[in-house]
Amino acid sequence: MSLLREKILTTATDLFQTQGINSTGVDTIVAVAGTTKMTLYKYFHSKEALILEVLNKSQSDFQGWLDSKLNLSSKKPSDKIQQLFDFIEEWVTSPNFIGMGFIKASAEFPNEENPIHQLSSKQSHEFRQFIAKLAAEASIKDADGLALQLSLLFEGAVQAEQMKRGSGAIKYAKKAAKILIDGASKN
Amino acid sequence: MDILHSDWLIHMLQKAGKTPQARMLSLFVILNDWTEAPGINAQITLNSNHNGLQNYLSLEATKAGAAHPEMLAMQLYLMAVSACKSKLEADVEGNIHAGAGDALKHAKNAAQALIFAQTKQEFRIAKSSAYAVASFVAATVIVTGLYFTHQQKTNTSPLALSAPLIQPVVKTDLIANAEDTAALIAQINQMRKGSCQLLEAIQLPDSYKRVYFENIVLGQISTNPNDQKLVRELLQKVRCNYTPMLMANSTG
Numbered sequence: 512m513s514l515l516r517e518k519i520l521t522t523a524t525d526l527f528q529t530q531g532i533n534s535t536g537v538d539t540i541v542a543v544a545g546t547t548k549m550t551l552y553k554y555f556h557s558k559e560a561l562i563l564e565v566l567n568k569s570q571s572d573f574q575g576w577l578d579s580k581l582n583l584s585s586k587k588p589s590d591k592i593q594q595l596f597d598f599i600e601e602w603v604t605s606p607n608f609i610g611m612g613f614i615k616a617s618a619e620f621p622n623e624e625n626p627i628h629q630l631s632s633k634q635s636h637e638f639r640q641f642i643a644k645l646a647a648e649a650s651i652k653d654a655d656g657l658a659l660q661l662s663l664l665f666e667g668a669v670q671a672e673q674m675k676r677g678s679g680a681i682k683y684a685k686k687a688a689k690i691l692i693d694g695a696s697k698n
Numbered sequence: 699m700d701i702l703h704s705d706w707l708i709h710m711l712q713k714a715g716k717t718p719q720a721r722m723l724s725l726f727v728i729l730n731d732w733t734e735a736p737g738i739n740a741q742i743t744l745n746s747n748h749n750g751l752q753n754y755l756s757l758e759a760t761k762a763g764a765a766h767p768e769m770l771a772m773q774l775y776l777m778a779v780s781a782c783k784s785k786l787e788a789d790v791e792g793n794i795h796a797g798a799g800d801a802l803k804h805a806k807n808a809a810q811a812l813i814f815a816q817t818k819q820e821f822r823i824a825k826s827s828a829y830a831v832a833s834f835v836a837a838t839v840i841v842t843g844l845y846f847t848h849q850q851k852t853n854t855s856p857l858a859l860s861a862p863l864i865q866p867v868v869k870t871d872l873i874a875n876a877e878d879t880a881a882l883i884a885q886i887n888q889m890r891k892g893s894c895q896l897l898e899a900i901q902l903p904d905s906y907k908r909v910y911f912e913n914i915v916l917g918q919i920s921t922n923p924n925d926q927k928l929v930r931e932l933l934q935k936v937r938c939n940y941t942p943m944l945m946a947n948s949t950g
Contacts, residue, residue, distance in 0.1 A: 623787075632787075656800070656804055659784075659798070659800075659801060659804040660804045660805070660807050660808040660811075661808070663777045663780055663781055663801075663804065663805050663808050664777070664808045664811075664812065666776070666777075666780055667773040667774075667776040667777040667780065668773060670776045671769060671772045671773050671776060674772070675769075675772075678766075678769050678772075679766065679769065680769050680772070680773055683765070683766075683769075683770070683773075683812060683815045683816050684773070684812065684815075686811075686815035687808065687811035687812040687814070687815040688811075690811040690814060690815065691807065691808060691811050694811075
């Protein structure tokens with residue numbers, strides 16, 4: 512991947528999260544990235560294409576990081592699901608946390624016909640499925656139900672954290688997650 | 699109709715339960731009923747500028763003794779928005795994503811755990827092995843226990859402020875005896891070895907829920923004899939099968 516393309520992507524990711532997606536113009540992105548509109552449009556056909564690419568990259572980065580953390584941590588499936596929120600807490604409370612792409616995007620693009628809304632909704636479902644898979648591997652009967660509960664907790668806490676940095680919301684979400692996982696494990 | 703920001707919803711919440719916890723949780727029940735009612739064109743919008751609902755939840759969270767009422771209110775609000783969206787999507791598209799039709803019921807479970815995480819008192823004994831330490835610090839626990847209960851009372855309602863100050867009196871009968879505690883810990887540990895059908899916490903009266911979650915679900919046995927009595931009663935309702943997995947499978 513071209514360095515310049517990379518630079519535009521990371522700049523856009525930062526600006527979308529900190530300034531908002533709708534309120535960040537292409538002009539601002541090229542100014543901050545130190546390039547031109549022409550270059551930006553060479554790599555991304557439209558602002559929409561850029562947003563979609565930002566979402567895809569953010570999500571695959573996050574998922575990749577989470578996967579490697581989980582793989583390194585423990586072989587036991589029942590430990591993995593418990594540790595999920597430890598890692599999420601680590602990520603959310605780290606100083607360079609700027610937010611979760613799909614959560615921000617679905618709030619800014621509520622129209623269901625919009626491709627950006629559709630992608631963020633797809634990513635949210637994929638993340639839910641990822642949790643359901645962890646739950647199923649830990650032999651939890653109602654894996655889908657638990658995944659839904661945990662992802663609601665997770666998204667609520669991340670959103671709260673996006674609105675108010677350092678809120679500590681994730682700490683309580685983690686405690687609640689433990690209660691739910693323990694409850695579901697015994698059924 | 700923008701239900702999440704309507705006075706109607708607040709009005710429904712106010713009459714929905716006797717405790718602040720119950721009123722907060724009823725948000726999810728009311729929304730679920732509403733999404734299932736006929737002839738309603740249900741639409742949900744997130745609107746952070748119009749926060750009557752969040753203010754109401756925050757007030758209830760304060761009454762419930764939450765560690766961070768505003769944050770809890772915000773999380774509950776966001777979870778309600780998100781679950782409503784999932785539910786409405788599922789209703790439109792057919793149940794494409796597993797469990798989405800029950801999103802609000804699941805959100806209620808998650809909310810209950812979250813409310814519990816924010817309101818539980820944290821001076822309890824963490825694990826069974828800590829029993830020796832437990833008896834050691836027993837006296838401290840009584841004092842802090844009374845202190846916390848008292849603190850909570852002042853938090854609970856503005857009325858309590860005008861109530862006469864309660865003098866903390868150290869009562870020895872607030873600490874269960876060692877054998878009883880040890881027996882309970884052993885029973886909980888035994889339970890972990892079998893496959894047990896736990897109670898549906900939702901069906902328990904609110905005053906039982908905290909004791910149930912802390913002692914039975916989390917295994918943090920309280921040193922309060924009244925709590926222990928309740929735990930023993932609740933444990934009788936738990937059905938356990940201690941047949942080892944392999945044997946159970948081979949007979950079936």
